[in-house]
Amino acid sequence: MAWNDVSALWQDIALTVLFLVPALLTGALVLRGYAPWPLVRAILWRFRGASALFVLLIAVSVGMGIGLLAQERGLRRGTAQAADKFDLVITAPGSELTAMLATVFLQPADMGLLDGATWDEIAGHDSVALAAPLAFGDSFGASAVVGTTLGFARYLADGQITGRPWQAEGEALIGALVPLEIGAEFTPAHGVGDAVDDHAHGDAHIRVVGRLGRSGTPWDRAILVPIETVWEVHGLANGHAPGTGRLGPPFDAAYFPGAPAVVVHSDALWANYALRSEFTRDRETMAFFPGAVLAQLYGVLGDVRQVMSLMALVTQALVAASVLLGLFILSRLFRRQIALLRALGAPARFVFAVVWCFGAALLLSGALLGLCAGVGTASVLARVVTARTDVLVAAPVGWTEIHFLAVFVSVTLLLSLLPAAIVLRQPVVQGLRS
Amino acid sequence: MRYPAIIALLVLPLPAIAQDHDDHLSHHGTLHAMHAWTRASARDGTTYVFVDLENHGAAPVLIHGARSDIAQTGALVGFTLENGEARWVDIPTVPVAPGRELHLEPDALAIRLGGLTQDLHRGDTFDMHLLTGIGELDLHVAVEAAGAAQHSHAGHMH
Numbered sequence: 001m002a003w004n005d006v007s008a009l010w011q012d013i014a015l016t017v018l019f020l021v022p023a024l025l026t027g028a029l030v031l032r033g034y035a036p037w038p039l040v041r042a043i044l045w046r047f048r049g050a051s052a053l054f055v056l057l058i059a060v061s062v063g064m065g066i067g068l069l070a071q072e073r074g075l076r077r078g079t080a081q082a083a084d085k086f087d088l089v090i091t092a093p094g095s096e097l098t099a100m101l102a103t104v105f106l107q108p109a110d111m112g113l114l115d116g117a118t119w120d121e122i123a124g125h126d127s128v129a130l131a132a133p134l135a136f137g138d139s140f141g142a143s144a145v146v147g148t149t150l151g152f153a154r155y156l157a158d159g160q161i162t163g164r165p166w167q168a169e170g171e172a173l174i175g176a177l178v179p180l181e182i183g184a185e186f187t188p189a190h191g192v193g194d195a196v197d198d199h200a201h202g203d204a205h206i207r208v209v210g211r212l213g214r215s216g217t218p219w220d221r222a223i224l225v226p227i228e229t230v231w232e233v234h235g236l237a238n239g240h241a242p243g244t245g246r247l248g249p250p251f252d253a254a255y256f257p258g259a260p261a262v263v264v265h266s267d268a269l270w271a272n273y274a275l276r277s278e279f280t281r282d283r284e285t286m287a288f289f290p291g292a293v294l295a296q297l298y299g300v301l302g303d304v305r306q307v308m309s310l311m312a313l314v315t316q317a318l319v320a321a322s323v324l325l326g327l328f329i330l331s332r333l334f335r336r337q338i339a340l341l342r343a344l345g346a347p348a349r350f351v352f353a354v355v356w357c358f359g360a361a362l363l364l365s366g367a368l369l370g371l372c373a374g375v376g377t378a379s380v381l382a383r384v385v386t387a388r389t390d391v392l393v394a395a396p397v398g399w400t401e402i403h404f405l406a407v408f409v410s411v412t413l414l415l416s417l418l419p420a421a422i423v424l425r426q427p428v429v430q431g432l433r434s
Numbered sequence: 435m436r437y438p439a440i441i442a443l444l445v446l447p448l449p450a451i452a453q454d455h456d457d458h459l460s461h462h463g464t465l466h467a468m469h470a471w472t473r474a475s476a477r478d479g480t481t482y483v484f485v486d487l488e489n490h491g492a493a494p495v496l497i498h499g500a501r502s503d504i505a506q507t508g509a510l511v512g513f514t515l516e517n518g519e520a521r522w523v524d525i526p527t528v529p530v531a532p533g534r535e536l537h538l539e540p541d542a543l544a545i546r547l548g549g550l551t552q553d554l555h556r557g558d559t560f561d562m563h564l565l566t567g568i569g570e571l572d573l574h575v576a577v578e579a580a581g582a583a584q585h586s587h588a589g590h591m592h
Contacts, residue, residue: 269514291514
């Protein structure tokens, strides 16, 4: 059976075992035929203060490394999940990154507008299951006010709407984290952030009629209104011929004032690729997959990820070196007891096993405690990042971190053979006099 | 005497340019292809082939996959992002609509050649046959650098 035929879970389990093999082999060889546990337990208790300090040092170091690695992966997953509902986005030509940040993460941006003819072509395409124009530029407090269609609001929230959908202009659906109640009224401000003009739309009143389910994306802080409302508030045509009183698509191309972005969803996976090719036109339209833009971004940030991993490894190496030095110093503390053991005729290998086992106990305890600290660190960091970005970040410790820990345990257990060997080289008589 | 020499100097490279031009273009029936390329890869590995397709006919042309003597498999795949990790998923078939273009390009659609039987170095070329609903379209694939994002002639009109 080829490695690629094995399931991912079994590959991870096999890798973990593989990484632990040096530690297990070392333990088996060193402890073969001996049971030094009572003596090791006694030494641990005798020097409990120093031992606890070493365990804590290892735990903090391992925990920080694991927490940061898990957090980086959690952030990547969270941002990717935020783009899940945006299969394909069509905009006027420009920067894909800027357009992706504007549509998926609701970051303010100056973007060109797609005209009515382009809208007609997109919405009327056979392969398009859902086409939703988005109109940005207004806000209320920290929330972006986005004009769109009811179909997109339902799609975004997977149909989970508390209250009721909008039925007329001037009604709004709010994201799960918007600090407004159903029935509340507000006046949108023109602009977003520092450039906001609170009085530009003074006569516009929008009433909240429903709340969308939590999506774990920045859209949880958005206020969605019929795109006709946004157009009319800005003194533009409302997408329909006068007197029709219609809300939502189909829009009349002659009365379509323009939209900076259109989100497209297709039922068939292949259709997205075909649509992207079709609507990528020089100086006319730009079609892109937000997921692909994020992947490119991750590629650029991949170097940062490698630096983080390297920093974590260097930290572990430094801690391992400190632990080895510490083990050597600790072994000086019980040098007399070791010398007494040897004077009483204890085999050298038994004494070696006792010293190694003492070091292994500290390292394993520290590593396990570090794993718990890593889970806690990742959880705390995830909450902080989620609160600051509105991107739902979950950072559970995964196999990467388990592998990282397994390598750390194996390497340090191998290295702790050194202090054990050094202790054996010390003269017994000097040890008894110490 | 001077002018014939200048003219000769200008004309002599034309066959080579024409050959280069032909290498970048191919067609089968109404389906035209331009700038097939891939990235440098190691033997036994996998590589992704990208190409611009255009259907000049009046009926859709289905793309199913590809075959090549230098690879054991040739599947049509699409790029997707799952849990923050890039993935290529199998796409059984994609139609090229009449009068439309279809771009097989990085982070979108591609032909995945698996089980390469030789190393692919920058500057190499190899033949690949695109399996379509109207027969096989022969492509001359150029090998670019391992980290390349486009064909070295991308943007050139042929």
